Amino acid sequence: MDALKQWNLPQPQSDVTLVLLNELVERKLEEKQYKAKSQYYGYAFMLLLVASGSLMVYQLQVTTSVLWEVFSFSKAPFIVILLMLTGFVYYLLRRVTKKLKKAEDELDSLRLEVIDRSEELWKNESQWEKRHDVFSYMKENYDINLFYK
Template identity: 30%
Template sequence: MMAVLEEQVDEAMKTMICHLIDKKLKYDHYKSTHFFLLSIFILYTVTMLFLCYTLVIIPNNFSMINSLTQLLGSRYLIFLFLAGVFLFGVLKYYFDKKEKAEAEFHDLRCELIEKSQEMWRKEQWGNRHKVFDQLKQKYDINMYYESK
């Protein structure tokens, strides 16, 4: 990628493209981490519902008061519930990080698209598609349109 950048763009544009690639990699990292944690959370929730149903609700003949008493009386179920709350907090944290990284990436990409006419020299304007195509192929960054 750098070889194409060396030939086609000046130093300022190269720096901006490198920052854009860094933002994209950061966004992809948070996106994949969030998806992994979301999958774990869904699996955890389904497992907890199954455990509560089979270990608490069915033995108490669907009595709400007895079920709550047994649920609050057992330490391991409360511990598992608190672990679920912690997992939800971590999931929310990574969701916010992912959203912030996506906004930063999208803003920088839009800024680069807007400034591309100013930053590409006249003689290199026709060759910019080589750089844009490589960004699309290697990093899945669309530099032709501002829409996501």
């Protein structure tokens, strides 16, 4: 709640409103973290995929052996390790993507709840008049749109 006191929100705000806005900001930050991780793992996966593919093509051109010998650990350990690493990064990418989707859904559901309950959150006339300022503040500083569903 100390972080909320540093916000330049128009006063007075109810405690419930401040808690919901704080939760919105926390969920938005969580979503941004998962989005950054997803992009990082996506780029790493693409890099590893290109590297392992080009290394396999090179190994096939150099050797005259059958394809299964390229994948043997004794003949080409680097290719096998690179393929295993590619598979692991793909697993991490899928896991983070699922968490990103869940974080987006949670943020959107809370955002819709704030929009639906806006009459309850800003009960008296002075709070209702400052509601637009709060929505603008959240849009400008945290990219959370509370104007429309």
